[in-house]
Amino acid sequence: MNILNKISCSLLLTLIGAAGVAGEAYAQSAVEISRGHELFINRGCYLCHGTVGQGGIAGPHLVPDTLPAEAFLAFVRRPPSEMPPxxxxxxxxxxxxxxxxxxxxxxxxxxxxxxxxLPKPVGK
Ligand code: HEC
Known part of the structure:
Protein backbone atom coordinates (compact mmCIF):
# COMPACT_ATOMS: atom_id res chain seq x y z
CA MET A 1 0.00 0.00 0.00
CA ASN A 2 1.48 3.35 -0.95
CA ILE A 3 1.45 6.34 1.38
CA LEU A 4 -1.52 8.04 -0.31
CA ASN A 5 -3.65 4.94 0.01
CA LYS A 6 -2.69 4.65 3.67
CA ILE A 7 -3.71 8.25 4.32
CA SER A 8 -7.06 7.97 2.55
CA CYS A 9 -7.72 4.66 4.26
CA SER A 10 -7.16 6.08 7.73
CA LEU A 11 -9.20 9.19 6.81
CA LEU A 12 -12.07 6.94 5.77
CA LEU A 13 -11.86 4.98 9.01
CA THR A 14 -11.89 8.23 11.01
CA LEU A 15 -14.98 9.41 9.13
CA ILE A 16 -16.77 6.12 9.69
CA GLY A 17 -15.86 6.33 13.38
CA ALA A 18 -17.18 9.89 13.65
CA ALA A 19 -20.45 8.93 11.94
CA GLY A 20 -20.81 6.05 14.38
CA VAL A 21 -20.36 8.35 17.37
CA ALA A 22 -22.83 10.90 15.98
CA GLY A 23 -25.34 8.12 15.28
CA GLU A 24 -24.97 6.85 18.82
CA ALA A 25 -25.52 10.32 20.30
CA TYR A 26 -28.60 10.73 18.13
CA ALA A 27 -30.00 7.33 19.17
CA GLN A 28 -29.29 8.15 22.82
CA SER A 29 -31.09 11.48 22.65
CA ALA A 30 -34.04 9.88 20.82
CA VAL A 31 -34.32 7.37 23.68
CA GLU A 32 -34.06 10.18 26.26
CA ILE A 33 -36.74 12.21 24.47
CA SER A 34 -39.19 9.30 24.38
CA ARG A 35 -38.45 8.51 28.03
CA GLY A 36 -39.11 12.19 28.82
CA HIS A 37 -42.43 12.04 27.01
CA GLU A 38 -43.43 8.95 28.99
CA LEU A 39 -42.49 10.63 32.30
CA PHE A 40 -44.28 13.86 31.38
CA ILE A 41 -47.47 11.81 31.04
CA ASN A 42 -47.15 9.21 33.78
CA ARG A 43 -45.89 11.61 36.48
CA GLY A 44 -48.81 13.89 35.81
CA CYS A 45 -47.10 17.01 34.44
CA TYR A 46 -49.55 16.94 31.56
CA LEU A 47 -52.53 17.30 33.89
CA CYS A 48 -51.70 20.95 34.49
CA HIS A 49 -49.41 21.76 31.56
CA GLY A 50 -51.31 20.08 28.69
CA THR A 51 -50.50 16.86 26.85
CA VAL A 52 -47.66 18.47 24.83
CA GLY A 53 -46.78 21.23 27.29
CA GLN A 54 -49.05 23.71 25.54
CA GLY A 55 -50.52 24.90 28.85
CA GLY A 56 -53.82 24.15 30.51
CA ILE A 57 -56.28 25.55 32.99
CA ALA A 58 -54.05 24.82 35.99
CA GLY A 59 -50.56 25.46 34.58
CA PRO A 60 -48.75 27.70 32.08
CA HIS A 61 -47.33 26.51 28.76
CA LEU A 62 -43.85 24.95 28.91
CA VAL A 63 -43.40 24.97 25.11
CA PRO A 64 -42.09 26.95 23.30
CA ASP A 65 -39.50 28.90 25.31
CA THR A 66 -38.80 26.04 27.70
CA LEU A 67 -36.58 27.26 30.54
CA PRO A 68 -32.88 26.32 30.26
CA ALA A 69 -32.19 22.92 31.91
CA GLU A 70 -30.67 24.32 35.11
CA ALA A 71 -33.54 26.76 35.75
CA PHE A 72 -36.06 24.08 34.75
CA LEU A 73 -34.74 21.64 37.37
CA ALA A 74 -34.47 24.33 40.04
CA PHE A 75 -38.07 25.37 39.39
CA VAL A 76 -39.50 21.85 39.56
CA ARG A 77 -37.61 21.11 42.79
CA ARG A 78 -38.79 24.31 44.51
CA PRO A 79 -41.65 26.01 42.70
CA PRO A 80 -42.19 29.52 44.10
CA SER A 81 -45.97 29.40 44.24
CA GLU A 82 -48.81 27.10 43.20
CA MET A 83 -47.06 24.16 41.56
CA PRO A 84 -46.48 21.14 43.84
CA PRO A 85 -42.75 20.42 44.29
CA LEU A 118 -57.55 30.59 8.81
CA PRO A 119 -59.41 33.76 7.89
CA LYS A 120 -57.16 36.82 7.79
CA PRO A 121 -57.73 39.25 10.64
CA VAL A 122 -59.81 42.27 9.63
CA GLY A 123 -57.64 45.07 8.26
CA LYS A 124 -54.83 42.81 6.95
C1 HEC B 1 -51.05 20.58 39.95
C2 HEC B 1 -50.64 21.24 38.73
C3 HEC B 1 -49.21 21.07 38.25
C4 HEC B 1 -48.51 19.90 38.01
C5 HEC B 1 -48.96 18.46 38.25
C6 HEC B 1 -47.23 20.30 37.48
N1 HEC B 1 -47.15 21.67 37.39
FE1 HEC B 1 -45.58 22.75 36.66
N2 HEC B 1 -46.57 24.50 37.10
C7 HEC B 1 -47.85 24.57 37.63
C8 HEC B 1 -48.19 25.98 37.86
C9 HEC B 1 -49.51 26.48 38.45
C10 HEC B 1 -47.06 26.72 37.45
C11 HEC B 1 -46.88 28.24 37.49
C12 HEC B 1 -47.03 28.78 38.87
C13 HEC B 1 -45.87 28.70 39.75
O1 HEC B 1 -45.06 29.64 39.66
O2 HEC B 1 -45.77 27.78 40.61
C14 HEC B 1 -46.07 25.76 36.95
C15 HEC B 1 -44.85 26.10 36.41
C16 HEC B 1 -43.92 25.21 35.91
C17 HEC B 1 -42.66 25.57 35.32
C18 HEC B 1 -42.13 26.98 35.12
C19 HEC B 1 -42.60 27.48 33.80
C20 HEC B 1 -41.96 28.78 33.39
O3 HEC B 1 -41.60 28.88 32.20
O4 HEC B 1 -41.85 29.68 34.24
C21 HEC B 1 -42.04 24.43 34.96
C22 HEC B 1 -40.67 24.28 34.29
C23 HEC B 1 -42.91 23.32 35.33
N3 HEC B 1 -44.06 23.84 35.90
C24 HEC B 1 -42.62 21.99 35.10
C25 HEC B 1 -43.42 20.93 35.53
C26 HEC B 1 -43.05 19.54 35.40
C27 HEC B 1 -41.79 19.02 34.71
C28 HEC B 1 -44.04 18.81 35.98
C29 HEC B 1 -44.12 17.30 36.18
C30 HEC B 1 -42.97 16.67 36.79
C31 HEC B 1 -45.04 19.75 36.47
N4 HEC B 1 -44.63 21.03 36.17
C32 HEC B 1 -46.23 19.40 37.10
C33 HEC B 1 -48.69 23.52 37.91
C34 HEC B 1 -48.34 22.17 37.84
Missing amino acids: FSEKIMSDAELHAVHAYLSSLPKSPTADSIKL
Whole structure:
Protein backbone atom coordinates (compact mmCIF):
# COMPACT_ATOMS: atom_id res chain seq x y z
CA MET A 1 0.00 0.00 0.00
CA ASN A 2 1.48 3.35 -0.95
CA ILE A 3 1.45 6.34 1.38
CA LEU A 4 -1.52 8.04 -0.31
CA ASN A 5 -3.65 4.94 0.01
CA LYS A 6 -2.69 4.65 3.67
CA ILE A 7 -3.71 8.25 4.32
CA SER A 8 -7.06 7.97 2.55
CA CYS A 9 -7.72 4.66 4.26
CA SER A 10 -7.16 6.08 7.73
CA LEU A 11 -9.20 9.19 6.81
CA LEU A 12 -12.07 6.94 5.77
CA LEU A 13 -11.86 4.98 9.01
CA THR A 14 -11.89 8.23 11.01
CA LEU A 15 -14.98 9.41 9.13
CA ILE A 16 -16.77 6.12 9.69
CA GLY A 17 -15.86 6.33 13.38
CA ALA A 18 -17.18 9.89 13.65
CA ALA A 19 -20.45 8.93 11.94
CA GLY A 20 -20.81 6.05 14.38
CA VAL A 21 -20.36 8.35 17.37
CA ALA A 22 -22.83 10.90 15.98
CA GLY A 23 -25.34 8.12 15.28
CA GLU A 24 -24.97 6.85 18.82
CA ALA A 25 -25.52 10.32 20.30
CA TYR A 26 -28.60 10.73 18.13
CA ALA A 27 -30.00 7.33 19.17
CA GLN A 28 -29.29 8.15 22.82
CA SER A 29 -31.09 11.48 22.65
CA ALA A 30 -34.04 9.88 20.82
CA VAL A 31 -34.32 7.37 23.68
CA GLU A 32 -34.06 10.18 26.26
CA ILE A 33 -36.74 12.21 24.47
CA SER A 34 -39.19 9.30 24.38
CA ARG A 35 -38.45 8.51 28.03
CA GLY A 36 -39.11 12.19 28.82
CA HIS A 37 -42.43 12.04 27.01
CA GLU A 38 -43.43 8.95 28.99
CA LEU A 39 -42.49 10.63 32.30
CA PHE A 40 -44.28 13.86 31.38
CA ILE A 41 -47.47 11.81 31.04
CA ASN A 42 -47.15 9.21 33.78
CA ARG A 43 -45.89 11.61 36.48
CA GLY A 44 -48.81 13.89 35.81
CA CYS A 45 -47.10 17.01 34.44
CA TYR A 46 -49.55 16.94 31.56
CA LEU A 47 -52.53 17.30 33.89
CA CYS A 48 -51.70 20.95 34.49
CA HIS A 49 -49.41 21.76 31.56
CA GLY A 50 -51.31 20.08 28.69
CA THR A 51 -50.50 16.86 26.85
CA VAL A 52 -47.66 18.47 24.83
CA GLY A 53 -46.78 21.23 27.29
CA GLN A 54 -49.05 23.71 25.54
CA GLY A 55 -50.52 24.90 28.85
CA GLY A 56 -53.82 24.15 30.51
CA ILE A 57 -56.28 25.55 32.99
CA ALA A 58 -54.05 24.82 35.99
CA GLY A 59 -50.56 25.46 34.58
CA PRO A 60 -48.75 27.70 32.08
CA HIS A 61 -47.33 26.51 28.76
CA LEU A 62 -43.85 24.95 28.91
CA VAL A 63 -43.40 24.97 25.11
CA PRO A 64 -42.09 26.95 23.30
CA ASP A 65 -39.50 28.90 25.31
CA THR A 66 -38.80 26.04 27.70
CA LEU A 67 -36.58 27.26 30.54
CA PRO A 68 -32.88 26.32 30.26
CA ALA A 69 -32.19 22.92 31.91
CA GLU A 70 -30.67 24.32 35.11
CA ALA A 71 -33.54 26.76 35.75
CA PHE A 72 -36.06 24.08 34.75
CA LEU A 73 -34.74 21.64 37.37
CA ALA A 74 -34.47 24.33 40.04
CA PHE A 75 -38.07 25.37 39.39
CA VAL A 76 -39.50 21.85 39.56
CA ARG A 77 -37.61 21.11 42.79
CA ARG A 78 -38.79 24.31 44.51
CA PRO A 79 -41.65 26.01 42.70
CA PRO A 80 -42.19 29.52 44.10
CA SER A 81 -45.97 29.40 44.24
CA GLU A 82 -48.81 27.10 43.20
CA MET A 83 -47.06 24.16 41.56
CA PRO A 84 -46.48 21.14 43.84
CA PRO A 85 -42.75 20.42 44.29
CA PHE A 86 -41.22 17.23 42.82
CA SER A 87 -38.39 16.05 45.08
CA GLU A 88 -35.54 13.68 44.14
CA LYS A 89 -37.60 10.87 45.69
CA ILE A 90 -40.33 11.39 43.11
CA MET A 91 -38.19 12.22 40.09
CA SER A 92 -34.42 11.92 39.70
CA ASP A 93 -32.31 14.61 38.02
CA ALA A 94 -31.86 12.24 35.05
CA GLU A 95 -35.63 11.89 34.73
CA LEU A 96 -36.12 15.66 34.84
CA HIS A 97 -33.38 16.07 32.21
CA ALA A 98 -35.30 13.59 30.04
CA VAL A 99 -38.53 15.59 30.47
CA HIS A 100 -36.57 18.74 29.61
CA ALA A 101 -35.10 17.06 26.51
CA TYR A 102 -38.60 16.01 25.46
CA LEU A 103 -40.11 19.49 25.87
CA SER A 104 -37.13 21.10 24.11
CA SER A 105 -37.55 18.72 21.16
CA LEU A 106 -41.11 19.83 20.43
CA PRO A 107 -41.44 22.12 17.42
CA LYS A 108 -42.91 25.59 17.68
CA SER A 109 -46.51 25.94 16.51
CA PRO A 110 -46.91 27.58 13.12
CA THR A 111 -47.90 31.26 13.20
CA ALA A 112 -51.57 32.04 12.51
CA ASP A 113 -50.49 33.94 9.34
CA SER A 114 -48.93 30.81 7.88
CA ILE A 115 -52.13 28.74 8.14
CA LYS A 116 -53.92 29.33 4.83
CA LEU A 117 -57.32 28.03 6.01
CA LEU A 118 -57.55 30.59 8.81
CA PRO A 119 -59.41 33.76 7.89
CA LYS A 120 -57.16 36.82 7.79
CA PRO A 121 -57.73 39.25 10.64
CA VAL A 122 -59.81 42.27 9.63
CA GLY A 123 -57.64 45.07 8.26
CA LYS A 124 -54.83 42.81 6.95
C1 HEC B 1 -51.05 20.58 39.95
C2 HEC B 1 -50.64 21.24 38.73
C3 HEC B 1 -49.21 21.07 38.25
C4 HEC B 1 -48.51 19.90 38.01
C5 HEC B 1 -48.96 18.46 38.25
C6 HEC B 1 -47.23 20.30 37.48
N1 HEC B 1 -47.15 21.67 37.39
FE1 HEC B 1 -45.58 22.75 36.66
N2 HEC B 1 -46.57 24.50 37.10
C7 HEC B 1 -47.85 24.57 37.63
C8 HEC B 1 -48.19 25.98 37.86
C9 HEC B 1 -49.51 26.48 38.45
C10 HEC B 1 -47.06 26.72 37.45
C11 HEC B 1 -46.88 28.24 37.49
C12 HEC B 1 -47.03 28.78 38.87
C13 HEC B 1 -45.87 28.70 39.75
O1 HEC B 1 -45.06 29.64 39.66
O2 HEC B 1 -45.77 27.78 40.61
C14 HEC B 1 -46.07 25.76 36.95
C15 HEC B 1 -44.85 26.10 36.41
C16 HEC B 1 -43.92 25.21 35.91
C17 HEC B 1 -42.66 25.57 35.32
C18 HEC B 1 -42.13 26.98 35.12
C19 HEC B 1 -42.60 27.48 33.80
C20 HEC B 1 -41.96 28.78 33.39
O3 HEC B 1 -41.60 28.88 32.20
O4 HEC B 1 -41.85 29.68 34.24
C21 HEC B 1 -42.04 24.43 34.96
C22 HEC B 1 -40.67 24.28 34.29
C23 HEC B 1 -42.91 23.32 35.33
N3 HEC B 1 -44.06 23.84 35.90
C24 HEC B 1 -42.62 21.99 35.10
C25 HEC B 1 -43.42 20.93 35.53
C26 HEC B 1 -43.05 19.54 35.40
C27 HEC B 1 -41.79 19.02 34.71
C28 HEC B 1 -44.04 18.81 35.98
C29 HEC B 1 -44.12 17.30 36.18
C30 HEC B 1 -42.97 16.67 36.79
C31 HEC B 1 -45.04 19.75 36.47
N4 HEC B 1 -44.63 21.03 36.17
C32 HEC B 1 -46.23 19.40 37.10
C33 HEC B 1 -48.69 23.52 37.91
C34 HEC B 1 -48.34 22.17 37.84
